[in-house]
Amino acid sequence: MYEKRIGRPERDPFDALVDVLAAVDRYDLLLGIVPIAFAVALVAASLLGVSVTQAMIVPAIVGVFTIVDACYRNPPIDQGSR
Numbered sequence: 001m002y003e004k005r006i007g008r009p010e011r012d013p014f015d016a017l018v019d020v021l022a023a024v025d026r027y028d029l030l031l032g033i034v035p036i037a038f039a040v041a042l043v044a045a046s047l048l049g050v051s052v053t054q055a056m057i058v059p060a061i062v063g064v065f066t067i068v069d070a071c072y073r074n075p076p077i078d079q080g081s082r
Contacts (some may be wrong), residue, residue, distance in 0.1 A: 037062040
C-alpha cells in the first residue's frame with residue numbers, strides 16, 4: 001500500500017503565473033486599469049509636486065470611462081443564453 005501526498009503537488013511558480021495570466025480576459029484587464037491609474041497618479045503627484053486632489057482628477061476620469069466601456073459599451077455576454 002502506498003501513501004498519496006495530500007495537498008497540492010509542487011508546481012513551478014513561473015508556470016502558475018503563466019496559467020493565471022493566460023486565463024485573464026478583457027474585463028479583468030479593465031478592472032486592473034483603475035487601481036493602476038490611481039497608483040500612477042499618486043506617484044506622479046509626489047514626484048511632480050502637484051496636489052493629490054489635482055492628480056486624482058485624471059485617474060477618476062480614466063476609471064469612469066473604463067467602467068462605462070466595460071458595463072455599457074461592451075458588456076459581458078452570457079454565452080449560454082444564445
